[in-house]
Amino acid sequence: MLHHILLQTPIPRDLPLPLPLPHSVLVVLLVVSFLLHILFVNLMVGGSILTLWSQIKGLRKPEYDTLAHEIAETITVNKSLAVVLGVAPLLSINTLYTVYFYSANALTGIFWIAIIPLVTVAFLLTYAHKYSWKVLGSNKALHISIMGLAVLIFLFIPLIFLVNINLMLFPEKWNTITGFAEALTLPNVFPRYLHFLLASLGTTGLFICWYFGRKTYHFEEHFQELTRYEIRKKAYSLTFGASAAQFLIGPVVLLTLPTKGMSWHLLLTIGTGAVVAIPALYLIWKEITGKPESLGKNFWKITALLLTTVTFMGSGRHLYRAVALEPHQKLMAAKTANFQKEVKKATEEALLNPPKQTSVADAGEAVFQSKCSACHAAEVKVVGPPIKEMVAIYKGNPKGLHDWILKPGKKRPDYPQMPALGLSEQEIQDVAKFILKQ
């Protein structure tokens, strides 16, 4: 029986405050701002992986060290944008999915808050790495390790976010999940993580292809052996490879999702996104196998196509969530409404039957019971001295007692200080009279 209760899906109540904007507006804001955020997160993670790779390669071919430096310059910008652009989706998901998001956060608590120190350290490491290029020029092992550590952290953080985003979809697990490690083992976490890593590499490839292709970028000032074409082709190839691999990992992500959020609408959306990616891949293939001078000709076409794919995938992601949580949201709304009804009833009842304190005839005694009795009794010390002692001190000096109650303090070394109580003049007089009568 007990197990049965524990295993039941918890149905919490929502906050009894209305949404600040129409639901659909919030959904659009959430999806769009999230895609913007994740774009820069991809560039930050992908950029740091490529920097590390390029710098290690640079141990043999020095120009790759220069390439690493050039990519590293972009990380510190992209990471700042990734953080600041993360605020809007965080705000929106907190508003739309208050109970779901916060419950997942609480269940993975220590890891959730560890995001802050970990990311701070990773950011500081990227600065340390960027600004120590010359100083540590003769100590490459240390210099590369700094970036290596930053990359490790950058690879771990997305896992924390993913676990939260995944766990919020499963209220039925909230009663049994005991922490991050357990939430990590829910199906779908690792396929999605792989999906994210491939997206990071693919996006960064496209970004680097653009970055080194800009007319304002004076390539020859930095590189003598490496050519613009070579780097751009490599970057394009990375995007091609990573995107092609998504065609393998994508279905795995979809198949490991629990069926509760599946819908034809979702499959259609994701399918359309995948279909749009095919011409993009075809164009990249043509460019990397074609003539050097025509590389980049279709860059904006490819980018537009892939952005369309990403938009469809992002929308599909939201569709799954909406369908998966709908039944639970209905139950929660009903429970919230019912709770508010009960609150109203209980408030009215409490007004009709005020607590029985009418047995006290004396006004001073009533004040004493509600305001003083927590700390004072008749015969014995509780927190402060008993009434007996008060009478002994203030017998024949009602003004003294009055003044002390008005502005109390600390008189006895072995007793705690008495706080002021905020009684009205009438109440003080009544209670002082009551005390001295005892």
Add this chain to the structure above:
Amino acid sequence: MDFPIFHLDFMGDRLLIAIIAVLHVLINHGLAVGFIPLVTWIEYIGFNKGGQNTVTHTEWDTLAHRLMTVAFIITTTIGAMTGVGIWLSSSLVNPASIGSLIRVFYGAWFVEWLVFVTEVVLILIYYLSWKKSLVSVEAKAKHIRLGTALSIFSWITMSIIVSILGFMMDSGSWAENKTFVAGFSNPIYLPQLAFRTPLAALMAGALALLLARIFTSKNSEIRIESGRKIALWMLVAVPFTLIGATVYYLRIPHLMIGNLPVAIGTMEFQSWYDLLVKFIIGAISTVIIIAGLVYFRPNLKIPSAFYVLPVLGMLAFAGIFERIREFIRKPYVIGNYMYSNTLRKDDYPLYKRDGLLAHATYSPVKEVTPENRLIAGEQVFLLACSRCHTTHGINSVVEKFEDMYSLKPNESLNKDLMKNYISHIENARYFMPPFPGNEAELEALVAYIQHLQSTGLPPEPLETSLNSK
């Protein structure tokens, strides 16, 4: 009630938020809001001092750039992440409260976000284009305008968030009419903004004075000159800080006492309040003395260590100020709407009628029985006390009672006294919310605290205790 409970039983949950938040405020005020206009000003001085054929005075420009390097690295790492950290930690410790704040202030926060994005983009351009700005007079002039724009945006960011902080202390007429405007224009908003603005300038001045000392070489003209300019900046900020502090100081009693007469704050509050006055006087005098000497006696040899004093003074001042702000809003987390235990004031009658556990989504027990009493007590503790108190850690509930009853070692807590105290707690300690549960839950809570005191251990989990029966 509606969220799984996250509880750090050693350090206490509020300390987690406090550490992150205070760090954020210090960086925001000292290295962004107050600091960037100062850096821009120093850059401008260099620009003006530049000769006929030069873009700028190199030494001044280098100093401005170095100061900005410190601000850039710290604000875009620790500063940015502690800002997010306030959200993440609040969502762990107090989800109902941060969730409610977001629903009320979504618009303000969204605008805040837009300003914030602009601010980050500007700071990236401002700092990273420094080298390029040295190419021509026009480029430098443009760069300085950029610094000015950045200064304005950092201030706007702060001025929006201050409204939300004010709202938590006194929700004004919002509790009745629940409109955004009522919440945003809460009564403490402007006094707090009037105080924080010059405070930020002063903190930034103290930091810049120390940093400029480090970045310039001994006996150089720039050391003396830049020291004098920064000292002037601080001396100008002092009277505004004092005026702002006074306005704010006079505003506080109206807030915290609510419907009680103004003359009687509690002793606890009074002691914080007195401490604040001491800190204000101490920090401001240190600033006046050091900045005054640097400004009026430029040739006096002051040891570098003394430059640390205004920084420490201002940090302590800002820290105690935030502590008081936290204290003032008790017993509420959102003024007159939600108590600091995260339970809504309006829901109390129902909890009193049915008991707290009956409505606690995640409690394994819904009703107190003789068998589950300790477990039930633990749940009541988690729901009603654990946002501020721990069992044996910081602000321990056991120690609070032991101290209050002045117990000697090995003396046990008295059940009836505790019961009576808790049921009148809001009268005895005005900063405590009233006990939300029913009679049986009060008994269970007291039994749990007694158990904690006598064994020092949490109660056995329910299943084992049921099995062993």
